Amino acid sequence: MIEPFASLVAPFVEFGFMRRALAGCLALSVSAPPVGVFLTLRRMSLMSDAMSHAILPGAAAGFLVAGLSLPAMTLGGLVAGLAVALLAGAVTRATVVREDANLAAFYLISLAGGVLLVSLRGSQIDLMHFLFGSVLALDDAALMLLGGISTLTLAALAVIYRPLVMECVDPLFLRTVSRGGGPVHLAFLALVVVNLVGGFQALGTLLAVGLMLLPAVAARFWARDLGGLIPVSMLIAAIASVAGLSLSYRFDLPSGPAIVLAAGALYVASMLAGPRDGLLRRLARPRHLEA
Amino acid sequence: MSARPAQPDPIRLVGLTLGYDRHPAVHHLDGTVRAGDLLALVGPNGAGKSTLLKGMAGEIRCLDGRIERAGAIAYMPQADEIDRSFPLSVLDLAGMGLWRRAGAWRSLNRHRAAIEAALATVGLEGFEARPVGTLSGGQFRRALFARLILQDCPVVLLDEPFTGIDARTVEDLLALLRRWHGEGRTVVAALHDLGQVQAHFPTTLLLARAPVSWGPTARVLTPENLARARALSEAWDEDAAICAGPRASGGHAHDHGAHAPGDHHHHEDAA
Numbered sequence: 190m191i192e193p194f195a196s197l198v199a200p201f202v203e204f205g206f207m208r209r210a211l212a213g214c215l216a217l218s219v220s221a222p223p224v225g226v227f228l229t230l231r232r233m234s235l236m237s238d239a240m241s242h243a244i245l246p247g248a249a250a251g252f253l254v255a256g257l258s259l260p261a262m263t264l265g266g267l268v269a270g271l272a273v274a275l276l277a278g279a280v281t282r283a284t285v286v287r288e289d290a291n292l293a294a295f296y297l298i299s300l301a302g303g304v305l306l307v308s309l310r311g312s313q314i315d316l317m318h319f320l321f322g323s324v325l326a327l328d329d330a331a332l333m334l335l336g337g338i339s340t341l342t343l344a345a346l347a348v349i350y351r352p353l354v355m356e357c358v359d360p361l362f363l364r365t366v367s368r369g370g371g372p373v374h375l376a377f378l379a380l381v382v383v384n385l386v387g388g389f390q391a392l393g394t395l396l397a398v399g400l401m402l403l404p405a406v407a408a409r410f411w412a413r414d415l416g417g418l419i420p421v422s423m424l425i426a427a428i429a430s431v432a433g434l435s436l437s438y439r440f441d442l443p444s445g446p447a448i449v450l451a452a453g454a455l456y457v458a459s460m461l462a463g464p465r466d467g468l469l470r471r472l473a474r475p476r477h478l479e480a
Numbered sequence: 481m482s483a484r485p486a487q488p489d490p491i492r493l494v495g496l497t498l499g500y501d502r503h504p505a506v507h508h509l510d511g512t513v514r515a516g517d518l519l520a521l522v523g524p525n526g527a528g529k530s531t532l533l534k535g536m537a538g539e540i541r542c543l544d545g546r547i548e549r550a551g552a553i554a555y556m557p558q559a560d561e562i563d564r565s566f567p568l569s570v571l572d573l574a575g576m577g578l579w580r581r582a583g584a585w586r587s588l589n590r591h592r593a594a595i596e597a598a599l600a601t602v603g604l605e606g607f608e609a610r611p612v613g614t615l616s617g618g619q620f621r622r623a624l625f626a627r628l629i630l631q632d633c634p635v636v637l638l639d640e641p642f643t644g645i646d647a648r649t650v651e652d653l654l655a656l657l658r659r660w661h662g663e664g665r666t667v668v669a670a671l672h673d674l675g676q677v678q679a680h681f682p683t684t685l686l687l688a689r690a691p692v693s694w695g696p697t698a699r700v701l702t703p704e705n706l707a708r709a710r711a712l713s714e715a716w717d718e719d720a721a722i723c724a725g726p727r728a729s730g731g732h733a734h735d736h737g738a739h740a741p742g743d744h745h746h747h748e749d750a751a
Contacts, residue, residue, distance in 0.1 A: 355576055358563055358576075364539070365554070365555050367580045384496065
């Protein structure tokens, strides 16, 4: 019992870069999953994937201007992501085309621009860095950024929580009682972008979505209401972070994919064994209650 | 929940044309919903009842003319956009009605008794903790009525509120409408059951895109008027010409009195 526990903890005790990686991932684990919970409840799961691509040209532009500079790439990613989110939201409100279609249009434009920018200058190695992140090389600035994003996300969610829930459940009702629906929706999209930018520091653009969505989807098998879904999704993300980092250290795997695969394994386990509609529970059909 | 006597008219319709893609669904409608009215909106399918209610609620823009509204209006649409798979309890759904008082941050705990009372009024006591997804269609409607009660608005717009609801529930909800009427609230409801309208609604607007008749229910729901409404509401003309009737800015005033359709404007495309 002691042996596996020790091997789990040892790399974090021994190496500073592992502790930094853990701190960064845990910061992301408390901010991204709640955003993912709302995304899945709004049936916008795939929107985060689109947004993660939309960030690319901004980050690439930052990279072209300033090299591997965290502030430049972060700023570029934020600008590109927010621009796509706001444009798609604005066009949706002004026309009859639905939001998912508009997002698809804008993110494709953005992604193509990003690929073009990356290919203009920069080697394959730079591109790999983009796509898979550098969680084992988080410096102080990156940690501050992740902590800041985490704090901002939790504070913002606390502020917009009730109107956001109302906007998810009954947007028409919210429109009749308040003008806040539009701003709340845009604030939420901004949170998605901010967390993806944070995730792209730790995990890379392709996998940033993983820590946002997998824990959120897995949580559906453990909790029924928002008060349960949000903490459970955070817990699952934290477990995936620790397990993924340990495994990546022990077996010399790339850390970003290891974390997301750990989250994926937790999702599969939840789907099978979760107390709420898990597959195994379905098999066991318990006797129904009295009417 | 107090009576609100001697209020300004909550809704005035002036030369109102509402519609989609320039095709009018409500055509040249003038009139006033007076404070304390219990008004039934009657007409065949496609007569523009829902469109008119949407317009009154501020959900769609006028093609012509205007709607003058005074004060807060609560609106219950026919096909709600509510996502019932969202993990929300009945208590929370009804509690949304308290938005004006509780806003985004204030706790709903202080209002818990009020929410429970509203749920009891619609016969949903004991359902507080149930997720909305587990309610039947009729129970869900009741929960929406509880939310309306908590909204405590002087004007309530209901779009076919009793569709798909069992007789006893309809009785309960009609009693609720009468109570609101007694409290001086203004209620406008789109309905199909003419017996219900005759029994419970003092005034009626019979609509067939153009207004057929607006006034005391007994005078409006005559066989002649109903037949005319049926004839009028037919046919969506894809190539309809531009309406040559007067622009609403002219402001020809009409009162409640029953007036025939087309007696104040005429169409070039009398096809």
